[in-house]
Amino acid sequence: MTAHTLIKNTQAESALIETFGALVDTLPGAATTTTARKTAIGGISMRGLPTRRVEEWHYTDLRNRLKQVPEGDARITGDALTSLAGGMVRLDLFADDAPSDLPAGVRVTPVRDLLEKGELDRSLAPADPEDVIGALNAAFVSYGVALAIDDGTHLETPLELSAFHGEGQAHLRVPVTVGAGAKATIVERQAGDGAALITGVTELSVGDGAELLWVLVQEQPADTEQLTQMKFRLGRDSKFRLAILNAGGRLVRHEIRGVLEGEGGDFQMRCVNLLGDESHVDVTMVLDHVVPNTTGTEIVRNIASGKASGVFQGQIRVAKEAQKTDARMACNTLLVSDEADFSAKPELEIFADDVACGHGATVAEIDEDHLFYLMSRGIPENQARALLVKAFVDEIIEELDHEAISEALVAKVDEWFAKNG
Numbered sequence: 325m326t327a328h329t330l331i332k333n334t335q336a337e338s339a340l341i342e343t344f345g346a347l348v349d350t351l352p353g354a355a356t357t358t359t360a361r362k363t364a365i366g367g368i369s370m371r372g373l374p375t376r377r378v379e380e381w382h383y384t385d386l387r388n389r390l391k392q393v394p395e396g397d398a399r400i401t402g403d404a405l406t407s408l409a410g411g412m413v414r415l416d417l418f419a420d421d422a423p424s425d426l427p428a429g430v431r432v433t434p435v436r437d438l439l440e441k442g443e444l445d446r447s448l449a450p451a452d453p454e455d456v457i458g459a460l461n462a463a464f465v466s467y468g469v470a471l472a473i474d475d476g477t478h479l480e481t482p483l484e485l486s487a488f489h490g491e492g493q494a495h496l497r498v499p500v501t502v503g504a505g506a507k508a509t510i511v512e513r514q515a516g517d518g519a520a521l522i523t524g525v526t527e528l529s530v531g532d533g534a535e536l537l538w539v540l541v542q543e544q545p546a547d548t549e550q551l552t553q554m555k556f557r558l559g560r561d562s563k564f565r566l567a568i569l570n571a572g573g574r575l576v577r578h579e580i581r582g583v584l585e586g587e588g589g590d591f592q593m594r595c596v597n598l599l600g601d602e603s604h605v606d607v608t609m610v611l612d613h614v615v616p617n618t619t620g621t622e623i624v625r626n627i628a629s630g631k632a633s634g635v636f637q638g639q640i641r642v643a644k645e646a647q648k649t650d651a652r653m654a655c656n657t658l659l660v661s662d663e664a665d666f667s668a669k670p671e672l673e674i675f676a677d678d679v680a681c682g683h684g685a686t687v688a689e690i691d692e693d694h695l696f697y698l699m700s701r702g703i704p705e706n707q708a709r710a711l712l713v714k715a716f717v718d719e720i721i722e723e724l725d726h727e728a729i730s731e732a733l734v735a736k737v738d739e740w741f742a743k744n745g
């Protein structure tokens with residue numbers, strides 16, 4: 325049950341409201357867009373940011389954790405990030421114009437253009453009163469690209485969406501349409517340099533028979549708060565693979581809201597959360613199976629070190645009509661520090677009677693027998709621990725059906741262990 329109480333705004337809430345008042349006349353959008361923005365910020369002004377009393381935010385008390393809001397525009401344009409792997413077509417999410425060298429069958433439109441025409445007004449409405457990420461993004465969104473991949477297009481080269489920020493705030497939106505029978509790989513990079521508040525909303529439609537691999541690499545600096553949301557809908561016989569690597573940020577929340585609305589739709593998620601220092605990472609997923617014969621498997625692996633904390637909330641909902649659903653979810657955590665913490669909340673809500681569904685969660689420390697085995701063969705303890713921890717996450721990264729990207733992600737994991745191991 326969710327509770328609402330009228331409260332005095334915190335410093336961060338007041339800063340958000342005041343910033344909106346100062347910027348509203350300069351934010352891109354038609355008159356109807358401005359109205360949608362005001363409605364969104366009005367909800368935050370009235371209810372405040374969510375606390376532990378809000379069920380969806382029980383493990384991430386945003387009102388308490390978000391102490392202050394940086395000022396200024398965090399936008400940086402240009403190739404500040406090295407490409408994750410060679411041969412990718414790069415798109416800067418902060419750029420004013422669409423690139424001219426796009427592959428055939430790919431169309432890109434700056435989000436600012438769509439806002440000015442009022443074409444995103446309907447999507448700016450928050451999903452529900454607790455959708456604070458959607459509300460914040462709707463109020464401030466200024467950057468991003470709309471990406472369309474035409475029916476039947478098979479992209480041999482991955483697209484890389486890059487968002488590298490400086491100090492301040494940045495709010496991005498990325499509507500994506502993958503046409504029927506299309507096949508593509510998209511890599512999304514989230515990183516920056518300087519204290520920042522970043523929000524992002526990705527709206528994804530995967531057409532009938534399409535196949536999409538989306539790889540999200542989050543490497544925010546230790547003084548950045550990032551609140552993002554991915555909403556997707558899968559068509560008949562479509563396949564969507566989502567791979568997530570979280571390896572940074574002070575406060576990070578990824579929300580994943582998916583609907584399998586076409587028979588034969590398949591969703592696979594593999595997520596690795598690397599938590600160090602005093603970071604807090606929250607991955608919250610709600611997945612709806614609404615038609616028969618859909619499948620989904622979500623595997624989350626977490627390494628928690630230092631004084632870090634993390635959360636995985638995963639809810640699978642199977643409608644009465646969704647017979648023959650096959651849905652499985654697992655969350656496994658290794659605590660490598662006595663002061664680290666991780667909470668897991670897997671849920672199943674099933675109204676169909678002919679399904680195969682299951683979930684599980686484990687929290688453990690390094691297996692001492694495995695450690696002894698390696699040490700007995702002459703491997704020093706620190707190296708033996710590192711090998712066991714890396715093997716725990718590398719095995720699901722290596723499941724990706726893209727060798728160059730898998731190798732790049734393993735290298736990112738190695739970089740993180742070099743700093744936090």
